[in-house]
Amino acid sequence: MARVLSGIKPTGTLTLGNYIGALKRFPAFQTLHNSFIFIADLHALTLPIDPEVLKKNAFDLAAFYLAAGLDPEKTTLFLQSQVSAHAELNTILTNYAYMGEMARMTQFKEKSEAKKEQAIGLGLFTYPVLMAADILLYDAEIVPVGEDQRQHVELTRDLAQRFNHRYGDVLVMPKAELSKVGARVMSLSDPTKKMSKSDPKGNIELSEDLASVRKKIMSAVTDSDTIVRYDVAQKPGISNLMTIYASLKEISLENVEKTFAGQTYGMFKKAVADVVCEELQQLQERYQSIVASGLVHHVLKQGAQRAQSIANATLQRVKAAVGLWL
Numbered sequence: 214m215a216r217v218l219s220g221i222k223p224t225g226t227l228t229l230g231n232y233i234g235a236l237k238r239f240p241a242f243q244t245l246h247n248s249f250i251f252i253a254d255l256h257a258l259t260l261p262i263d264p265e266v267l268k269k270n271a272f273d274l275a276a277f278y279l280a281a282g283l284d285p286e287k288t289t290l291f292l293q294s295q296v297s298a299h300a301e302l303n304t305i306l307t308n309y310a311y312m313g314e315m316a317r318m319t320q321f322k323e324k325s326e327a328k329k330e331q332a333i334g335l336g337l338f339t340y341p342v343l344m345a346a347d348i349l350l351y352d353a354e355i356v357p358v359g360e361d362q363r364q365h366v367e368l369t370r371d372l373a374q375r376f377n378h379r380y381g382d383v384l385v386m387p388k389a390e391l392s393k394v395g396a397r398v399m400s401l402s403d404p405t406k407k408m409s410k411s412d413p414k415g416n417i418e419l420s421e422d423l424a425s426v427r428k429k430i431m432s433a434v435t436d437s438d439t440i441v442r443y444d445v446a447q448k449p450g451i452s453n454l455m456t457i458y459a460s461l462k463e464i465s466l467e468n469v470e471k472t473f474a475g476q477t478y479g480m481f482k483k484a485v486a487d488v489v490c491e492e493l494q495q496l497q498e499r500y501q502s503i504v505a506s507g508l509v510h511h512v513l514k515q516g517a518q519r520a521q522s523i524a525n526a527t528l529q530r531v532k533a534a535v536g537l538w539l
């Protein structure tokens with residue numbers, strides 16, 4: 214069984230982009246693969262965050278993992294900070310990563326753009342090394358992520374190759390796994406930008422009130438044409454709504470075009486709002502019952518124990534390879 218690993222940062226409320234690009238896809242892996250899904254709370258410290266907000270976000274993310282269908286008997290669910298091997302492998306791997314390649318990372322450039330160099334945290338700069346440690350510790354071959362994380366997984370491959378070139382076959386080569394439709398869900402208010410946790414006007418939050426979700430979809434920015442057709446360059450807004458609809462209905466974009474041939478944008482938007490609200494309503498109900506069950510902490514504790522035993526074994530292999538005493 215191939216190992217699968219992915220994680221989400223608890224920096225804010227999850228968005229429909231996180232759901233379609235990542236979360237919704239995770240449960241499918243747990244039946245066929247050995248699956249590790251975690252809460253990247255150490256990564257959440259790379260930008261300022263209130264301690265209580267961080268704790269609450271991490272708890273909510275765990276509850277949403279379960280609500281989305283992850284079964285803790287099949288998937289190892291854990292908090293990154295509770296498996297100290299992540300921090301240890303990170304320390305070792307920083308020695309094989311170059312400043313030039315860190316500085317070229319698109320996410321680093323975006324997140325540091327508005328800051329003066331003196332105010333950019335080192336953690337933000339070396340963010341991808343910790344992410345490489347996350348992946349490599351579990352010998353993960355498959356890493357399901359959205360488009361914006363592809364570059365970080367590529368860097369992980371470069372690091373693994375560099376390390377193995379020097380020390381032999383120690384690390385397993387991972388590969389990013391992107392969905393064909395929905396790897397980059399765009400903002401509803403500006404469909405040329407990615408939907409993100411930090412843009413409440415253009416995003417849909419998984420815990421959002423459904424009336425507000427419907428309103429945002431009905432007023433999503435589109436073009437002045439009237440045909441429901443997939444064309445990212447000419448019709449980014451409609452193409453984005455088509456992506457959302459196709460992903461949630463699990464149908465092709467061609468199928469969406471056919472279904473809405475001859476219909477107005479208003480009719481199409483209503484259908485998108487219906488499908489999103491239906492999905493979110495179910496998710497929110499399951500989230501509520503999971504929170505009420507009081508099981509989240511237990512699941513994370515058990516997950517951390519399982520994760521530790523796998524991660525520590527890889528760490529030992531790495532330590533032995535580089536010449537550290539075990």
Ligand code: TYM
Pocket residue numbers: 218219220221222223230231232233234235236253256343344347348356357358359360361362395396397398399407408409
């Ligand atoms: P994060 O928390 O920013 O996003 C979590 C997942 O959601 C995907 N995603 C999207 N997919 C489609 N459309 C969007 N608009 C959209 N926005 C976000 C992301 O691609 C991601 O898959 N660095 C990671 C967390 C991480 C990680 C890892 C992931 C840490 N270590 C190891 C995989 C493996 C992050 O910040 O994701």
